[in-house]
Amino acid sequence: MLHIVNKSPFERNSLESCLRLAKQGSAVLLIEDAVYGATKGGSVETQVRGAMANLKVYALGADLQARGVADRVMDGVTVVDYGGFVDLVAEHSNLQSWL
Amino acid sequence: MFTSSEDMDTDEGGVVKKFMFVNRKAPYGTIYALEGLEVVLISAAFEQDVSLAFVDDGVYELKKGQDTKALGQENFSPTYRALEGYDIEKLYVERESLEARGLTEDDLLVDVQVVSSAELADLMVEQDVVISF
Numbered sequence: 001m002l003h004i005v006n007k008s009p010f011e012r013n014s015l016e017s018c019l020r021l022a023k024q025g026s027a028v029l030l031i032e033d034a035v036y037g038a039t040k041g042g043s044v045e046t047q048v049r050g051a052m053a054n055l056k057v058y059a060l061g062a063d064l065q066a067r068g069v070a071d072r073v074m075d076g077v078t079v080v081d082y083g084g085f086v087d088l089v090a091e092h093s094n095l096q097s098w099l
Numbered sequence: 100m101f102t103s104s105e106d107m108d109t110d111e112g113g114v115v116k117k118f119m120f121v122n123r124k125a126p127y128g129t130i131y132a133l134e135g136l137e138v139v140l141i142s143a144a145f146e147q148d149v150s151l152a153f154v155d156d157g158v159y160e161l162k163k164g165q166d167t168k169a170l171g172q173e174n175f176s177p178t179y180r181a182l183e184g185y186d187i188e189k190l191y192v193e194r195e196s197l198e199a200r201g202l203t204e205d206d207l208l209v210d211v212q213v214v215s216s217a218e219l220a221d222l223m224v225e226q227d228v229v230i231s232f
Contacts, residue, residue: 001223001224013155014123017123017154017155020195020216021154021193021216021219021220021223022220023220023221023223023224026224094224094226094227094228094229095229096121096223096229096231097231098123098231099123099124099131099231099232
């Protein structure tokens with residue numbers, strides 16, 4: 001299953017809930033303001049790192065670059081472009097876009 | 100996404116998909132909870148395999164004793180009790196969300212299955228379509 005999150009983890013709890021409810025082996029794609037959740041040095045880093053033991057985490061490069069944080073991505077997070085976004089959707093049999 | 104009603108009338112029956120609606124917003128503060136409920140009712144008309152999950156502030160949608168008279172908005176909470184009449188009987192509430200808000204199953208206005216995060220995660224991956232509100 002692919003989970004897509006688009007809200008900053010510093011403003012909303014959607015990433016936290018997604019990480020709690022994503023089954024082992026699922027993929028999580030961070031887009032828009034959720035890409036801040038893929039960056040180092042913040043208060044959510046520990047939580048996201050912990051989740052990466054069971055989940056594959058991706059972040060959309062265009063959103064990282066737009067926000068000036070492309071050089072702060074945590075190790076273990078895979079940065080994808082729009083083509084990669086499409087591939088992720090196509091590879092998974094179902095998905096959830098978190099609101 | 101939906102199978103047409105014509106297909107449903109054939110002997111073979113239509114394609115029935117598993118739909119889960121995940122409710123994560125409190126009622127009244129935003130329109131999400133009410134809009135989500137309306138989509139659930141629409142989905143019932145298409146005879147799909149529908150379940151509802153209540154997570155985070157979504158559990159407040161099911162709190163007993165809602166009274167919106169002074170607020171001037173519609174109290175739509177009784178509608179959750181009517182879902183059974185539309186063959187929507189799978190209502191799952193995440194235990195962790197209830198406990199975080201100091202609520203128990205007795206505080207809810209409809210019969211639900213209280214499930215753990217892990218159980219809800221298992222239910223989610225089984226779905227064909229998951230829609231968040």
